[in-house]
Amino acid sequence: xxxxxxxxxxxxxxxxxxxxxxxxxxxxxxxxxxxxxxxxxxxxxxxxxxxxxxxxxxxxxxxxxxxxxxxxxxxxxxxxxxxxxxxxxxxxxxxxxxxxxxxxxxxxxxxxxxxxxxxxxxxxxxxxxxxxxxxxxxxxxxxxxxxxxxxxxxxxxxxxxxxxxxxxxxxxxxxxxxxxxxxxxxxxxxxxxxxxxxxxxxxxxxxxxxxxxxxxxxx
Amino acid sequence: xxxxxxxxxxxxxxxxxxxxxxxxxxxxxxxxxxxxxxxxxxxxxxxxxxxxxxxxxxxxxxxxxxxxxxxxxxxxxxxxxxxxxxxxxxxxxxxxxxxxxxxxxxxxxxxxxxxxxxxxxxxxxxxxxxxxxxxxxxxxxxxxxxxxxxxxxxxxxxxxxxxxxxxxxxxxxxxxxxxxxxxxxxxxxxxxxxxxxxxxxxxxxxxxxxxxxxxxxxxxxxxxxxxxxxxxxxxxxxxxxxxxxxxxxxxxxxxxxxxxxxxxxxxxxxxxxxx
Numbered sequence: 055x056x057x058x059x060x061x062x063x064x065x066x067x068x069x070x071x072x073x074x075x076x077x078x079x080x081x082x083x084x085x086x087x088x089x090x091x092x093x094x095x096x097x098x099x100x101x102x103x104x105x106x107x108x109x110x111x112x113x114x115x116x117x118x119x120x121x122x123x124x125x126x127x128x129x130x131x132x133x134x135x136x137x138x139x140x141x142x143x144x145x146x147x148x149x150x151x152x153x154x155x156x157x158x159x160x161x162x163x164x165x166x167x168x169x170x171x172x173x174x175x176x177x178x179x180x181x182x183x184x185x186x187x188x189x190x191x192x193x194x195x196x197x198x199x200x201x202x203x204x205x206x207x208x209x210x211x212x213x214x215x216x217x218x219x220x221x222x223x224x225x226x227x228x229x230x231x232x233x234x235x236x237x238x239x240x241x242x243x244x245x246x247x248x249x250x251x252x253x254x255x256x257x258x259x260x261x262x263x264x265x266x267x268x269x270x271x272x273x
Numbered sequence: 274x275x276x277x278x279x280x281x282x283x284x285x286x287x288x289x290x291x292x293x294x295x296x297x298x299x300x301x302x303x304x305x306x307x308x309x310x311x312x313x314x315x316x317x318x319x320x321x322x323x324x325x326x327x328x329x330x331x332x333x334x335x336x337x338x339x340x341x342x343x344x345x346x347x348x349x350x351x352x353x354x355x356x357x358x359x360x361x362x363x364x365x366x367x368x369x370x371x372x373x374x375x376x377x378x379x380x381x382x383x384x385x386x387x388x389x390x391x392x393x394x395x396x397x398x399x400x401x402x403x404x405x406x407x408x409x410x411x412x413x414x415x416x417x418x419x420x421x422x423x424x425x426x427x428x429x430x431x432x433x434x435x436x437x438x439x440x441x442x443x444x445x446x447x448x449x450x451x452x453x454x455x456x457x458x459x460x461x462x463x464x465x466x467x468x469x470x471x472x473x474x475x476x477x478x479x480x481x482x483x484x485x486x487x488x489x490x491x492x493x494x495x496x497x498x499x500x501x502x503x504x505x506x507x508x509x510x511x512x513x514x515x516x517x518x519x520x521x522x523x524x525x526x527x528x529x530x531x532x533x534x535x536x537x538x539x540x541x542x543x544x545x546x547x548x
Contacts, residue, residue, distance in 0.1 A: 123459070126466035141468055143452075223430075223452045223463075232346055233453065236434030239373045241350045 058234045058244050065230035066251055072144075072216045072226060076151030077209060083152060084159025088197075091164045102160065109157035114215050118150040122222040147219040155212045162208060166200035167193060199270045206263030210256050217252075227251060299336045299517070300357035301327050302343040306456040307432075308481050309541040310363035310506075322541035323361040326380065329533050333524040346434050346455065349373055352511055359517065360509030363475070365436045367503040375512055377521040379505025380534055382548045384496035385437055386476035387420075387429075390464065391489035395423045395471060398494045406445070406500025416495055421447030423494075427470040428452055430460045437473040440501040464490060477542055505548050 090102035109117065125131055125140055139145045170193055178188040220229030231248040235241045303311040303323055311321040319340055331338035343351050345362065352360050352374060366376045384403065389395050400416040409417070425447055431437040433453040441451045452469055454460045457478050464472045465488040472479070476492055483490040508525075510518045528534050534547035 123462055126462065126468065132467060143468075221455065223454055233433065235350065236346045237369075239349045239353065241347070 058231075058238075058247055061230055061234065062227060062244075062248055062251060065225055065227045066255075068219075068225060069213075069216050069227045070255075072147055072151060072219055072224075073209075073213050075148050076155055076216075077212060079148070079152040080155035080159055080212075083156030084163055087156065087160035088163035088167060091160065092167055106157040106160050109154050110161070114150065114154050115218050115221065117154060118147060118218055118222060121150045122146040143219075143222045143224050147216075147222060147224055151212065151215065151219075154215070155208060158208050158211075159205065162201045162204045163197055166197035166204075169200055170196050202263060202267050202270070206259065206267075209259050209263070213255055213259065214252065297337065299331065299334075299338045299359060301331075301338055301340050301359045301361050302348060302351060302357040303327070303340055303360075304345045304348065304362045304456075305342045306345070306458055307363050307475075307478065308485075309477060310475075311361070322381070322537055323363065325537050325541075326528070326534065327361050329528055329537070330521065330524040333527050334520045336520075344455065345432060349509070352509055355511070358511070358514065359521065362509075363506055364509055365503030366505055366507045367436060367439070367501070369439070370509070373512075375510045375514075375518055376507035377510065377518060378525055379507045379548050380525050380529075381538055381546045382498075382505035383475055383477055383542065383546045384498050385440075385473060385502055386479065386492045386496045387424075387471050387473050387494045388464065388479040388490050389471045389493050390467065391491050393470070393493075395427075396491055396493055398423055400495045403496045403498070405498045406440075406502060408499075417445055420494055424449050424471060426450070428468075430454060430463055430469040430472040432457050432460055432474065435474075436502050440497065441473060443501055445501075461486070461488075461490070477546075 087102045087105055090098050091106075093099050093102075121140075122143060125146075131137060131140060139149075174192060174196065175188055178192050179185075183191075216226060217228035219226045220232060223229075225233065227248055231244050234244050238244070303319060303321075305311055305313045305319050305321075307321075309322055311319065311323045314320050319342065324340055327338060327340055341357050343356065343362075348360055348362055348364065349370065351357065360374075364370070366379060370376070387395075398419060400419050401412060404413040404416055406413075426449070428450040429441060430452045431441060431454070433455060438451065438453060440446070441449060452463075454463070457474055460469075460472050460474060461479070461482045463469050465486070471493070476496055479490050479492060482488065508521045510521065525534075529547065535545050538544070538546040
């Protein structure tokens with residue numbers, strides 16, 4: 055049980071890399087699609103809605119398989135420059151995670167934008183602040199604060215979701231745990247250690263979000 | 274007696290009933306993703322050499338049997354935790370595995386081989402046609418050196434927790450990047466897609482795939498046996514289940530004498546892989 059600990063810890067690094075990369079890209083995609091959702095144009099609006107509908111309505115495992123095994127079946131893609139990225143399981147996993155978390159983030163941010171009271175925007179307008187500035191300096195900060203609790207949940211869900219990277223040959227925390235089990239045949243001990251590491255990461259994320267909520271509270 | 278106690282007792286009693294009903298029934302675990310040893314047809318039924326052999330052996334032992342599916346990487350833990358009573362999943366008899374479970378005598382054996390896509394630089398390597406790793410001769414070492422040179426820094430795909438992975442990890446073929454997959458099907462897919470430079474598995478796993486998918490997968494280098502590759506494929510049994518082990522050994526003897534194993538092997542492998 056203790057022998058497996060260092061191996062699992064170094065595998066945690068891959069898990070953290072996958073998590074941070076997909077959260078980083080996912081936040082931008084989420085913000086982009088949340089803004090599209092607020093657009094009055096029905097086509098733009100429906101397009102953004104369709105994106106979040108598809109990625110929230112299908113299992114992450116299916117998405118990662120379609121991107122990793124599915125796209126690799128298309129001859130045209132394999133000869134294109136995209137193959138440089140799609141060849142690597144690491145990037146396939148990040149693409150799948152990014153689009154998945156992006157879909158959830160866009161919903162979280164959209165609902166946060168919609169909870170902003172019209173009075174706040176009107177107050178800005180009455181002071182003569184341009185619309186753009188109102189959006190960047192008033193609406194976005196309020197929306198981010200509003201969405202913190204829900205987004206914290208999304209980070210934790212995504213952290214656990216990265217365990218699916220092991221299904222496309224990546225040796226993340228779960229992948230290494232499975233490998234150790236396959237050589238030692240001790241599933242309980244190794245999964246308890248791996249589970250403990252996941253739990254510890256959740257503990258950290260949870261507390262950071264809690265701290266941020268307090269720091270930026272309206273009171 | 275309060276309602277809580279009653280509920281507990283009911284649950285315990287029903288569990289016991291399930292156990293006693295199944296007492297005479299042997300459950301055999303297989304993977305269902307390693308053709309031609311074991312696989313699934315389009316309808317999801319388990320088929321293949323071992324599925325048919327298991328049924329024949331059960332007939333000889335006069336046991337009723339159920340064949341259940343289990344992911345490869347959890348096969349031995351599932352046996353140990355009594356999810357089923359025997360493994361027939363193309364599992365080679367190795368010293369490593371013998372530390373945890375027992376094996377019946379071998380019922381079939383077949384060699385391992387590297388495979389690459391047609392047109393690869395490592396197609397048609399000039400090596401011995403077969404090597405046995407139990408006792409490595411000078412010629413065999415030369416073949417290993419050729420392989421080491423040819424595959425230096427290359428990525429080779431294998432199914433996880435297999436004799437093939439053990440061999441690549443052993444370093445006899447030098448420093449290669451090993452990429453492990455959950456199933457052999459996934460190894461084949463990534464070999465055909467060009468994500469990995471080569472793959473290592475039972476030779477017949479590749480020829481079977483090439484034939485059924487039409488992909489230009491070709492064998493290269495020698496066939497491997499002995500050493501890390503174990504001593505044939507046997508039935509995995511929990512330690513302590515000596516009665517079941519004896520039953521299987523006797524049944525395999527009888528099936529071999531009656532030519533059942535040979536007949537099934539030729540049907541599924543295209544050659545007599547029985548032993």
